[in-house]
Amino acid sequence: MTEPKATSLAVHKLAFLDANALSIPVYQVLKQDGTLYKGAAKPDMDEATARRIYDNMVYIRVLDERMIAAQRQGRISFYMTCIGEEAAIIASAVAIDDQDMVFAQYREQGALRARGFTTEQFMNQNFSNEMDLGKGRQMPIHYGSNALHYMTISSPLATQIPQATGYAYAQKIRKTGQITICYFGEGAASEGDFHAGMNMAAVHGAPVIFFCRNNGYAISTPSDEQFKGDGIASRGVGYGMRTIRVDGNDTLAVYQATAEARRYALEHSKPVLIEAMTYRLGAHSTSDDPTGYRSKEEEAVWAMQDPVLRFKHWMVKNGWWSDEEEKAVYSKYRDDILSQLKVSEKIPAPQLEEMFTDVYDKMPQHLIEQYEALKAHVQQYPDVYPKTSGRLDA
Amino acid sequence: MTEPKATSLAVHKLAFLDANALSIPVYQVLKQDGTLYKGAAKPDMDEATARRIYDNMVYIRVLDERMIAAQRQGRISFYMTCIGEEAAIIASAVAIDDQDMVFAQYREQGALRARGFTTEQFMNQNFSNEMDLGKGRQMPIHYGSNALHYMTISSPLATQIPQATGYAYAQKIRKTGQITICYFGEGAASEGDFHAGMNMAAVHGAPVIFFCRNNGYAISTPSDEQFKGDGIASRGVGYGMRTIRVDGNDTLAVYQATAEARRYALEHSKPVLIEAMTYRLGAHSTSDDPTGYRSKEEEAVWAMQDPVLRFKHWMVKNGWWSDEEEKAVYSKYRDDILSQLKVSEKIPAPQLEEMFTDVYDKMPQHLIEQYEALKAHVQQYPDVYPKTSGRLDA
Amino acid sequence: MSKMNLLQAVNHALTTAMEQDPHMVCFGEDVGHFGGVFRATSGLQEKFGKDRCFNTPLVEQGIIGMANGFAASGTTVVAEIQFGDYIFPAYDQIVNETAKFRYRSGNEFNVGGLTIRTPYGGGIAGGLYHSQSPEANFTHTPGLKIVVPRNAYEAKGLLLSAIRDPNPVLFLEPKRLYRASVGEVPETDYEIPLTVADVVQEGKDITLLAWGAQIEYAEKAAAMAAKDGISCEIVDLRTLLPWDRDTVAASVNKTGRLLVTHEAPITSGFGAEIAATIQERCFLSLEAPIARVCGLDVPYPLALEKEYIPDQYKIYEGIKRTMNF
Amino acid sequence: MSKMNLLQAVNHALTTAMEQDPHMVCFGEDVGHFGGVFRATSGLQEKFGKDRCFNTPLVEQGIIGMANGFAASGTTVVAEIQFGDYIFPAYDQIVNETAKFRYRSGNEFNVGGLTIRTPYGGGIAGGLYHSQSPEANFTHTPGLKIVVPRNAYEAKGLLLSAIRDPNPVLFLEPKRLYRASVGEVPETDYEIPLTVADVVQEGKDITLLAWGAQIEYAEKAAAMAAKDGISCEIVDLRTLLPWDRDTVAASVNKTGRLLVTHEAPITSGFGAEIAATIQERCFLSLEAPIARVCGLDVPYPLALEKEYIPDQYKIYEGIKRTMNF
Ligand SMILES: Cc1ncc(C[n+]2csc(CCOP(=O)(O)OP(=O)(O)O)c2C)c(N)n1
Numbered sequence A, B: 001m002t003e004p005k006a007t008s009l010a011v012h013k014l015a016f017l018d019a020n021a022l023s024i025p026v027y028q029v030l031k032q033d034g035t036l037y038k039g040a041a042k043p044d045m046d047e048a049t050a051r052r053i054y055d056n057m058v059y060i061r062v063l064d065e066r067m068i069a070a071q072r073q074g075r076i077s078f079y080m081t082c083i084g085e086e087a088a089i090i091a092s093a094v095a096i097d098d099q100d101m102v103f104a105q106y107r108e109q110g111a112l113r114a115r116g117f118t119t120e121q122f123m124n125q126n127f128s129n130e131m132d133l134g135k136g137r138q139m140p141i142h143y144g145s146n147a148l149h150y151m152t153i154s155s156p157l158a159t160q161i162p163q164a165t166g167y168a169y170a171q172k173i174r175k176t177g178q179i180t181i182c183y184f185g186e187g188a189a190s191e192g193d194f195h196a197g198m199n200m201a202a203v204h205g206a207p208v209i210f211f212c213r214n215n216g217y218a219i220s221t222p223s224d225e226q227f228k229g230d231g232i233a234s235r236g237v238g239y240g241m242r243t244i245r246v247d248g249n250d251t252l253a254v255y256q257a258t259a260e261a262r263r264y265a266l267e268h269s270k271p272v273l274i275e276a277m278t279y280r281l282g283a284h285s286t287s288d289d290p291t292g293y294r295s296k297e298e299e300a301v302w303a304m305q306d307p308v309l310r311f312k313h314w315m316v317k318n319g320w321w322s323d324e325e326e327k328a329v330y331s332k333y334r335d336d337i338l339s340q341l342k343v344s345e346k347i348p349a350p351q352l353e354e355m356f357t358d359v360y361d362k363m364p365q366h367l368i369e370q371y372e373a374l375k376a377h378v379q380q381y382p383d384v385y386p387k388t389s390g391r392l393d394a
Numbered sequence C, D: 001m002s003k004m005n006l007l008q009a010v011n012h013a014l015t016t017a018m019e020q021d022p023h024m025v026c027f028g029e030d031v032g033h034f035g036g037v038f039r040a041t042s043g044l045q046e047k048f049g050k051d052r053c054f055n056t057p058l059v060e061q062g063i064i065g066m067a068n069g070f071a072a073s074g075t076t077v078v079a080e081i082q083f084g085d086y087i088f089p090a091y092d093q094i095v096n097e098t099a100k101f102r103y104r105s106g107n108e109f110n111v112g113g114l115t116i117r118t119p120y121g122g123g124i125a126g127g128l129y130h131s132q133s134p135e136a137n138f139t140h141t142p143g144l145k146i147v148v149p150r151n152a153y154e155a156k157g158l159l160l161s162a163i164r165d166p167n168p169v170l171f172l173e174p175k176r177l178y179r180a181s182v183g184e185v186p187e188t189d190y191e192i193p194l195t196v197a198d199v200v201q202e203g204k205d206i207t208l209l210a211w212g213a214q215i216e217y218a219e220k221a222a223a224m225a226a227k228d229g230i231s232c233e234i235v236d237l238r239t240l241l242p243w244d245r246d247t248v249a250a251s252v253n254k255t256g257r258l259l260v261t262h263e264a265p266i267t268s269g270f271g272a273e274i275a276a277t278i279q280e281r282c283f284l285s286l287e288a289p290i291a292r293v294c295g296l297d298v299p300y301p302l303a304l305e306k307e308y309i310p311d312q313y314k315i316y317e318g319i320k321r322t323m324n325f
C-alpha cells in the first residue's frame, strides 16, 4: 500500500494530536467486597472453573510463602513471588485452553500450576537437583515443561515476546487450533524486542495474546520513569492491535477479557493486547528490598485490593466456598509443599556429565574431551567438588 | 506512580479498543495547483524563506540527477536520491534553527544542503577522495559535518534515533537553547532502536523532533507489510508524545508543523513526532530496480503530486518566482556540479595512513605496527596498490 | 549437474529443502515477492505461497526472535539477515537465546530447526557496513554451529546439511562470490557433512587454512609459492564451530607450518583460536610460528579496501616469512 | 587512604569524576534514587541531581544509543548495564556505533566521552544469565578499549582513567569481588594508565596471565606451585584492548612458559588471541605450549558452577602439565 490509511481525513488547521489523546478505561467487574459493579454482566464462569482458579491461588500463596522462608533459611538461593498478581496470572491462564502455548516472563508460576505442574516439579527446580526438568542449570523459578506447553523461562527480558509471535505463527500455518499467550511486565515492554514482537504479530497475523502485567514497578523503577504514555495499552493502537485494559486484581474481568481475546485471536488469526493493572505486593525478588524506593503506605493501599480475597468474597457469596474449606486447603498445601521440600533438597545435583549435554543434540568431540578432562580432575580433587565427585563412575 | 493514569475511567462492559481506534488526519495547506486549501491559514513564510527552500529543492534535483548519471557511467559506485521527498526534507530543515542538531537516515541531502554543505563537499564525499570530510571511509551519500551540526550518516538503520534522544538530552541539561531533529523512514521505525529512542525521549524530556518520512516503501517492502497500525503517527500517543501527520509533499504544511514542533520542544523540553506522508519516486538506491515490486501506474499517481512543482506554483502565484529564474538556476547548478565533479574525481584517494587514524584518538602501538608492515608491503607491490603506492613517503 | 553461481546454489538448496519439508518457512527483509536484495530467495514465494516465504518488518532482533519461537515449535526455519553487518541488533536473540535454548531448558525445548543465512565479507566497495565478516563475533558461543561455503557446489551441500542439522546454524555466505563463483552443481539433493574440513590441495611444506572467499586468495598465493618451489597444503575449514581440529592438526603435523587467513580483523579473529589450539596440539611439529594473514584492526574502509584485504600477495609474503623463519 | 570494597571504590571514582566534570552524567536501569541493584551509584542522584544521575527505561539498546548521542555532543557519560549478560541487546550500538563513530566520520564526531560499566563473571550462583564474562565478545572490535580491574584500588584508578580517556571504554567489574575485595584505597584522585599490564608477582619458571577475578585464583595456584618449587610470575593484563603485548612477551621470554586463564569459555576467548600473539612473538623462547585454563564450552551452569570455574586447582594442574611438558 502506498497511501496513508487516513488520507481521506484531511485537516487544514495546524493541530497536534495531544500526548494523551487516547484515554483507555479499565474494565472492572468485581468489587473488593465480592459484589459486581453496577452494569457488569453476570460473569460467565461456572463453579468448577471458579474453584479451579481459587485452588490455584491458594496453592501459589502457600508456595510463595514457603519458598521465601526457604530462601531466608538459606535452603535455596533465590526466589520471586507473584503476590498481588494472582488474579491476573491465574485467571488468564484458566481462560485459555490447556493446549495453548505459554511464554512467560518469570512471575507466572500461577499459570504453570494451573497447567498441572506438580509440587515435586516446583521443588526440584528450585533446588536445582538432578530431577529438575531443567537439569539444574538455571536459577530458581526458571521453570518450563514441554508436556504442559509452558516455555522454559529465560532471564533476558522481553526476548520471549517476538518468540511468542513466531510460535503463534507456526500454530497458525500448521492449523493447530491453538493460540499462544505471552506474559511480560510493564518494564520489559520498554525493550526493543517488545516493539519487534508486537509489530510482527500484527503484520503476520499471529494468534497471540500479549498479556502485560503492569504492576507499577520494574525492580526500583516506578512506571512513571518507565514511560509517559497511558500505560502499555495505548501502544496497542499504534500496532493496529485489538486492545483492552483490565483491572488485574479482578479475577472475573481478567477471565472474561482473556476468554474473549482467545476467541478473537483464533478466529481472526490476529494478536490481542491485554494490559492488567495490578501491583507487585512483595519485593522484586529475594535479592531486593523495596523499602529503598517505595512507601509502606503505598503498599498498604494496594494490600487492601488483595485479588485473592476479592475473588474469595465472590465465591463465598455464591455459596461456592467456605472458611472450613479454606483452612483445609491451606493446611493440605502447606503439608504437601513442606514435605516435598524436605525430599527435594536431599536429591543430589545433576551428574557431572549433565554440564556437557544439551549444548548440542549430541556431544561433539571437543566437549567429550573437556568432559573427560574434567572428570579426571574431579577424581583427583574429590573434596573440592563434593557435588559430583562421589557419583562418578570410574 | 503506582496507579494507572486512567483508573478514574472505568467500564463494566467488556469492550476492546478497536485496532484502529485512532484516526489521524493529514495536515494539508497547499494544493497541487499552488492554491491554499479552504480554511488553511495564510502561511507564515516570507519570500526569503520561500526562496531559500525552493533554491535548495532545485539544487538537490540537479545533484540527484547528476549523481545518478555519474553512477551509471561508473564514475561513482553508489547513490541514493530523495526525489519526491524534497518538501518533507527541505522545508523541515529550514523551519528549524541552523544551530540545531540534525541526525539523518541517508536520504536527507536536502537538509544538509540547506545548512550550506558545498558542491565541493558533496562531490568529495561521493568520490571518496582525500578531501572528503569522512576521509573516504564510507560509501557515497554518508555525509556529515561538525561545523554544520549534521551528524555523519551511519548505515545501520534507526541507530540514530536513541542517539538523537541522547544528544537532545545534552542540549537540555547544557541549556544550549537548541534542539535536535531526527529523520528516519517508516521502515526504520520497525527497529527496536526506534522504540527505545522514542520512549526515552518522552521519559527524559528530550527536546527532539522525530521526523518520519513515510514514503511507502522500505526497499521492496510496502508499508502494509511493515505495520498494521495507522502509520507511524499512531505510535506517538503510545509514547505520550505530541504528534502530527502532515502531507509530506506540501512544503507549507511541513514548514508550519516543524516550526511549531520546534517551538514546543524547546519551550517544554519534550519530544514531538511528525509523520510526513510522501513517496519515494525513484529507486531505493542505484542498486535497486523498483519495477520488480511496484507498478508504473502507482508511480505516475505520485509523480502528479510532485512536491517541488507544487511549491513552485505557489511561489509563482506569489510573484516570487518565474520561469526565467528557474532556467537560470537550473543551468547554473548543472554547471557548478558538473565542473566540480570533474575536479573531485581527479583528487586522489586518502593516503595509506588514513586507514589507521581515527580508530582511536591516537594510533596505538599495534596499529602503528600494522601500518608500518602494510606500508612496506605496498612499497614491495606498488602496482597492486596503485591508489596509495605512488604517494608513500619513503 | 548444471552450471550455477553461488546464489543459484543457495536458491536451489532452499527450494529442495522446502519441497521436502512442507512446514519449513523462510523469511527476512525483502525476501518475499522480491526474492531478497541479492535474489537468493527468488521464486520461493511464488512456489510455496506467502505463508511460507515472506517479507518481515525491518527489525533483525524480531526476525531472529520470531525465528526462535517458530523453531521452538519443532518446525524448520531459514531466517535471512540482509547483510552480515546488520546481524548485531539480533545478537542477543542469537547469543543468549538461540544458542542456549536447549541447554537452559534441559532439552524440554530446542531451536535446532533454525538456520540463519547472511551474506558477509568485503571486496564489493561496501565500506564499514556492507563488508564485515562477523564469524568471530559468534565463535565464542557454545550451542551454535557456524558454516561458510567457498563455492557454489559447497554452498548447496552445506546449506542442506545446515537446514537439516538438529542444531541452530549460522550460515555465512561470501557475497563477493555470489555471482563470481560459478561451477557444476548437482540438481539432486546432496549434503556435505558439518565439522569436516576439506583438504582442497595437498602439499608438504606449509598448511594454508582459510574458509569462504579467502580460499581463492590462498589458492592464488599457493600458486605463486609453487613457483618458488614451496608446496602448500590448502585446507578449507568449512565449519568454524565446532571445528575439525583433527584434520587441521594432521595437516600441520605433516607440513610443520601453518598460516591462517581471514578477512576479519586479526585481533580476536577466529585465526586466534586456531593458532592457540594448534600451537598446543602440534607444538613439537611446528618449525615456525603460526602466521596469521588477516584483516587489519580498523573498521572496514572504503577507498582503501584493496589495501585492507588479506590478498594473495600478503599471503604469499606470509608464506615466505614462515618458510624462512 | 581508607578501607573500601570494590563497589565503594567504583562509587568513589564516579563521585570524583562527577565533581570535577560538571556536565558528566551517569545513567542506567535503577541507578538513580536506588543507586543500582549493586549500589554502585548510590548517593549520586542526591549529590548531583536527577538530571545527572537517573534511571532509564528498561532497554539496553536505548541506554547505549542515548549514551552514544550524549557523548557525541562532547560530554562525558557513564552508562551502566545492570549485568554483563544483558549487554547483548546493546551489541549493535556498541560494535557498529560506539566503536566506529570517530572513524566513519573522519573525526568530525566521536564518542570518546563514553564509558560503559557492567558487572560481569560468575561465582555468585547466577547460572546462565547472571554469570557471563563477555569480554571476548568485544575484543574483536577495533575502536573500543576494554578494561577489567582486579581489586578495589585498581578499580578506582582504572575507572577514573577510563572515564577521562578520549575513547569509548567498556569497563567490566568482577561482581564476585564487589564486596569480597577489600583494600586500602586513596581518597584522592588518581589514575592507573590504560594498556599497561601489571606484574603482580615476579617469578622465573612460568608466567600466569589473567585479569579481574581470575587473578585471585592465579595467586592461589602460584602459592600451591611454590610448594613444589615452581616460581610463577603473575601478570594482570588490566586492559584487554589494546593490550600490553610488550610486558607479556617480556615476561614469557624470561620464564619460557605461559598459562592464560579466564572464566569465559575457552573457544575464541581472549586467551586465544594472547596465545596466538605470544606463540609468534616468543616462538624461540617457549619451552612448552601455551596453556589455557579457561571456562568450558558450555553455557554457564548453576548447580555445577564449582565444577565449571577455572579455579586454583585447575590452574595448578595446568602449571604442572606445562612445567612437565
Ligand atoms: C535484558 C534484561 N535487562 C535487565 C534485566 C534485569 N531485570 C530483571 S527483572 C527486571 C525488572 C522487570 O520489570 P517488569 O518487566 O515490570 O516485571 P516485574 O518484575 O515487575 O514483574 C530487571 C531490570 C534482565 N533480566 N534482562
Ligand SMILES: Cc1ncc(C[n+]2csc(CCOP(=O)(O)OP(=O)(O)O)c2C)c(N)n1
Pocket: B107, B155, B156, B157, B184, B185, B186, B187, B188, B189, B213, B215, B217, B218, B219, B280, B284, C029, C058, C060, C082, C086, C089
Ligand atoms: C539495521 C539495518 N538493517 C537493514 C538495512 C538495509 N537497508 C538499507 S535501507 C533499507 C530500507 C529502509 O527503508 P525506510 O526506513 O522506509 O527508508 P527509505 O529508504 O524508504 O527512505 C534497508 C532494509 C540497514 N541499512 N540497516
Ligand SMILES: [Mg+2]
Pocket: A185, A186, A187, A213, A214, A215, A216, A217, A218, A219
Ligand atoms: Mg513491573
Ligand SMILES: [Mg+2]
Pocket: B185, B186, B187, B213, B214, B215, B216, B217, B218, B219
Ligand atoms: Mg520508506
